[in-house]
Amino acid sequence: EADINDLKGKVFNPVTKLNAQVITAILGSALTDDRVVNNRVVAEKDQANMTLPYRVRLNFDASFVGRDRLRIRLQARDAVTTFFAGDPGVGFQGGGGGTFTLAQLLYQFPAFDRAATIYAGITGTGVSSVLQYSVPFDALSDFxxxxxxxxxxxxxxxxxxxxxxxDQFRLAYAYSTRGGQTLGRGFGDSGLTGNDSAHTVELGFLPTENLELYLQFASTYLQDASRGPGFLATGSSLFRGPLRRNDVTPSARVNAFTVAANWELSPRIILSGWFTAGNVDYNLPNVVPAGTIDPGDEDFNGFLLGFAFPDLFIEGAKGGVVFGQPIVTTDNDGVWDTRPFIVDVYYSFPVNEYITLTPAAYFVSNPNGGRPGDNDPTIGVGALRAVFTF
Incomplete structure (x- = not known):
């Protein structure tokens, strides 16, 4: 009875559970040669340095009827890890200077006799919270x-x-927008429907217990596309010059398809990957200065393929190797001659139930896409990552 009373006194909240995660790493990045842009050295290969990035998350998960969940996430991080252009950075990167902010507010609940789950995210919520496909990797890079x-x-x-x-088919849909709480210059260019937004649909096919196939489509509207869609690995520089000179801000419609799969070849080997392709259609405003060049559109693609090895050497450990091409434009027009490729290897092992260590490294060849006038040394990043969960 004394033990029961003691446990009751330690309950955080009768409807809320608190879990926390701390990620940090000793991280180093270097080049195989000096980085030259427009015949000027912008980074030297012997300037490699070590950093200590971190991210802290406090998740408060509440349930009011037993099968729903309200997640409130507080997060603090200082992990700006992209040292060189073309470096995808590590998976937990992001600024913030160590200040705790409300990073996510998401409510989900079952419907239609538990055949469906409804999601409503107020802030900090991405479509990955809704989509069912996820990679089985514990790799270092964000790619x-x-x-x-x-x-x-x-x-x-x-x-x-x-x-x-x-039993075999799953359907997911999400509408997401940036700055849904913000009233900007007017009712038409802010809020839930006027800012950057996306419609995303996913159809999943699970023919066996060991195989998952997914088809995804996303239609994204970008209010300001003057720097491209943001996910092209080498940027989108085909149109930057004329638009920047005339101070014109184009919008863009991005339509993208992704085919993805997870295949458990055996209990110790999982094959996973995706291929994505699409088009960016840039649109100028109604009134533009004379001489402004219409940027038109451009196609893009990218892929990832990797093997994950659960319980490698010891129970609870994870090993893996990932290879792929970051998403790049296919409309080179003589601007990019060579595509970038990335290799990521890692081995994650538990020290105990609370601490996991991961030595890992990744390498990016041709990170700048072979742009004329630049050299393109390979980027190498290595780290010893520690994850504390409690």
Whole structure:
């Protein structure tokens, strides 16, 4: 009885659970040669340095009827890890200077006799909260995740659902927008429908217990596309010059398809990957200065393929190797001669139930796409990452 009373006194909240995660790493990045842009050295290969980025998350999960969940996430991080142009950075990167902010507010609940789950995200919510496809990797780079073309669309406020059509088929849909709480210059260019936004649909086919196939489509509207859609690995410089000189801000419509799969070849080997392709259609405002060149449109593609090895050497450990091409434009027109490629290897092992260590490294060849006038040394990044969960 004394033990029971003691446990009751330690309950955080009768409807809320608190869980926390701290990620940090000793991280180093270097080049195989000096970086030259427009015949000027902008980074030297012997300037490699070590950093200590971190991210802290406090998740408060509340349930009011037993099968719903309200997640309130507080987050603080200082992990700006992209040292060189073309470096995708590590998976937990982001600024913030160590200040705690409300990073996510998401409510989900079952419907239609639990065949569906409804999602309503107020802030900090991306479509990955709704989509069912996820990679099985614990890799270091941010590239070894969902494709940015359909998985990293404008986020913040979100409404969506998952629906189990049958034992083999799954359907998911999400509408997401950036700055849903903001009233900008007017009613038409802000709020839930006027800012950057995306419609994302996913159809999943699970023919066996060991195989998952997914088809994703995302249609994204970008209010300001003067710097391109954001996910092209080498940027989108075909039109930057004329638009920047005339101070014109184009909008863009991005339509992207992704085919993805997870295949458990055996209990110790999982094959996973995706291929994505699409088009960016740039649109100028109605009134533009004379001489402004219409940027038109451009196509893009990218892919990822990797193997994950659960329980490698010891129970609870994870190993893996990932290879792929970051998303790049296919309309080179002599601007980019060589495509970038990335290799990511890692081995994650538990020290105990609370601490996991991961030595990992990734390498990016041709990170700048072979742009004329630049050299393109390979980027190498290595880290010893520690994850504390409690």
């Amino acid at each position: 070894a995740d969902l494709p940015n073309s359909t998985g990293d669309v404008p986020s913040g406020t979100l409404f969506g659902f998952r629906y189990r059509l049958s």
